[in-house]
Amino acid sequence: MVLLRLNLHGFKSFADPVEVQFPGRIVGVIGPNGCGKSNIVDAVRFVLGEQSLRLLRARKIDDLIFAGNIRRPATSMGEVGLTLDNSTRWLDIDYPEVEIRRMIQRDGESRYFLNGAAVRLKDIQKMFMDVGVNKGHYSVIGQGQVQMIVSASPEERRQYFEEAA
Amino acid sequence: MVLLRLNLHGFKSFADPVEVQFPGRIVGVIGPNGCGKSNIVDAVRFVLGEQSLRLLRARKIDDLIFAGNIRRPATSMGEVGLTLDNSTRWLDIDYPEVEIRRMIQRDGESRYFLNGAAVRLKDIQKMFMDVGVNKGHYSVIGQGQVQMIVSASPEERRQYFEEAA
Amino acid sequence: CRDRFADVFHRVAAHFQDVTKKLFLGGEGKLILTESEDMMESGVDIQLRPPGKGFTSIASRSGGEQSLAGLCLLFSLFMEKPSPFCILDEVDAALDDVNVGRLARLIEEFSEKIQFVIVTHNKVTMQIANCLFGATMEEAGITKLISVRMKRAQEAALAASA
Amino acid sequence: CRDRFADVFHRVAAHFQDVTKKLFLGGEGKLILTESEDMMESGVDIQLRPPGKGFTSIASRSGGEQSLAGLCLLFSLFMEKPSPFCILDEVDAALDDVNVGRLARLIEEFSEKIQFVIVTHNKVTMQIANCLFGATMEEAGITKLISVRMKRAQEAALAASA
Numbered sequence A, B: 001m002v003l004l005r006l007n008l009h010g011f012k013s014f015a016d017p018v019e020v021q022f023p024g025r026i027v028g029v030i031g032p033n034g035c036g037k038s039n040i041v042d043a044v045r046f047v048l049g050e051q052s053l054r055l056l057r058a059r060k061i062d063d064l065i066f067a068g069n070i071r072r073p074a075t076s077m078g079e080v081g082l083t084l085d086n087s088t089r090w091l092d093i094d095y096p097e098v099e100i101r102r103m104i105q106r107d108g109e110s111r112y113f114l115n116g117a118a119v120r121l122k123d124i125q126k127m128f129m130d131v132g133v134n135k136g137h138y139s140v141i142g143q144g145q146v147q148m149i150v151s152a153s154p155e156e157r158r159q160y161f162e163e164a165a
Numbered sequence C, D: 001c002r003d004r005f006a007d008v009f010h011r012v013a014a015h016f017q018d019v020t021k022k023l024f025l026g027g028e029g030k031l032i033l034t035e036s037e038d039m040m041e042s043g044v045d046i047q048l049r050p051p052g053k054g055f056t057s058i059a060s061r062s063g064g065e066q067s068l069a070g071l072c073l074l075f076s077l078f079m080e081k082p083s084p085f086c087i088l089d090e091v092d093a094a095l096d097d098v099n100v101g102r103l104a105r106l107i108e109e110f111s112e113k114i115q116f117v118i119v120t121h122n123k124v125t126m127q128i129a130n131c132l133f134g135a136t137m138e139e140a141g142i143t144k145l146i147s148v149r150m151k152r153a154q155e156a157a158l159a160a161s162a
């Protein structure tokens, strides 16, 4: 059970700080259409270092940051933190809990932090690639992704295998 | 309430003759995955004269005719009949009930019948186009079609409007 | 040709405003020409303002919001070129219970003039059917149809929406 | 490069056979290379034999059958490159109640080694969650999360599957 909690603030529809806890082996997320469930899924990809705007369901960087509503202004940046249990040291880093945090600004600049210390994207990617979590490409099955692999041409489908290599 | 019944025999998974009745204003079709619900929808498009294999979820003509199972051989042809109530003469033909029937053979040849009399496809198309039923293009919303119009490009979406013109 | 498209577009856009107001209680939708100067080339954009939110292109909305807006457009095209019947195949797949209920009420409203055949797995949608037929495959690969009692489906739907 | 793809392909194809047997009780699936001679260019086809039916390409199957097969492939790729957690967003949308139940049992089986976060509207799927969180927007456009009692969801699910 490695996921402990996900903290979001300023990311997409999370204008206020929200903490998602993962207290069990199977955690369910439910709620009405348009309330932010898939935004939570996007946040996990985001904090794991996803660079493709398409996979983050965004057309420009701005789309990742809270755009404001009738009463509240847009925020200038968005931030997501994912805290993982590392008591078994499955991640090659000497901490019992590991928090990865990513902040993004409207100019597109992203900053990454590992337990509070500034790091580069590739440090985070390396740490995860060693244990099979590649930007969440296999760990995250997004809404509609099942239909996509079914309707893909045999050649497009090959790319999924090449990514798993 | 113009739909009276749909008769299928040899079309897709309807190896044996099946009659679907439409005794109400809102008729529900339910059942497990893969049992033939969308095949009924395809049958309506088919009998209204649909020529596009893609819209009939077929890759070749053969796919429209019962392919056989472990115990039963494939059939040589498929047939669908749709009977409509014409007591208000909404269709420009002097019968209180109108039955359109379409038979298709493995060589691809289709035959059309109006109340038992052999007619050409364009006779049926003309009768329906005058009352707004154009091969079921607006009357039939297939599985996944809603998502298609949403993910279409603005230019692709224009075609839907051009068809409605 | 350009005039025909322009006429159809404006009428369908008017229907779209009305239908979206019904499906998005407190919200609304707009159809926008991508090239308002060039009717020969213009595409059609879908903009949506769900209740309380701002207008954006449909692309930045959730799966269920997109589904509802797509249905509004298909219904608007249908109102432009109406037919006495309409067949819907699992159009409720992405919707939450409240939206399934709103769609069901819209279908009931249209059913005064249009006869519907609705394929669904959703127990709330099943409630508006006058009669239900079940597709089964007792013999593998061969479809049979059976009549299904409304009462049992209704009880399940009432419990499911509780 | 060709050897790597070939190795990955064969291992994933083996997983696919096992997983499809679990999701299609009495049925099975196969992954087929489109160009078995030319590993540099070959694409991957999905063939499916639902219980009692014959083997065909996934393209001639129903929406729900395709969905189930697509999930089997994604799980098979996942087994090739496992991660300690897996996030699923509304993957049950096209499934009937029996298939939702089979998917739920498969997830429970995997959950011994993998932690799952599952977004769903389906009351049968909700039953396997140890805990439920509800995303809400009391203030328009702003997401809040609340804890949801399992019991009420369970009662609704039991009634829905009755």
Ligand SMILES: Nc1ncnc2c1ncn2[C@@H]1O[C@H](COP(=O)(O)OP(=O)(O)OP(=O)(O)O)[C@@H](O)[C@H]1O
Pocket: A011, A012, A013, A031, A032, A033, A034, A035, A036, A037, A038, A039, A040, A062, A063, A064, A065, A066, A067, A068, A143, C050, C053, C060, C061, C062, C063, C064, C065, C094, D135, D141
């Ligand atoms: N940068 C942003 N600022 C404000 N709101 C945003 C931003 N990005 C996305 N949203 C909004 O978040 C809302 C919720 O999206 P999300 O896709 O998470 O819904 P969902 O709960 O998954 O719904 P469904 O059940 O329909 O899939 C959408 O209306 C979307 O427009």
Ligand SMILES: Nc1ncnc2c1ncn2[C@@H]1O[C@H](COP(=O)(O)OP(=O)(O)OP(=O)(O)O)[C@@H](O)[C@H]1O
Pocket: B011, B012, B013, B031, B032, B033, B034, B035, B036, B037, B038, B039, B040, B062, B063, B064, B065, B066, B067, B068, B143, C135, C141, D050, D053, D060, D061, D062, D063, D064, D065, D094
């Ligand atoms: N020509 C044919 N001969 C025999 N079987 C066929 C033929 N064409 C299609 N089928 C089969 O009919 C089955 C049912 O298809 P259909 O798409 O109608 O299912 P459905 O009830 O809509 O299911 P779902 O709920 O998953 O959408 C499929 O397994 C398909 O392979």
Ligand SMILES: [Mg+2]
Pocket: A037, A038, A039, A143, C062, C063, C064
């Ligand atoms: Mg979603």
Ligand SMILES: [Mg+2]
Pocket: B037, B038, B039, B143, D062, D063, D064
């Ligand atoms: Mg179907």
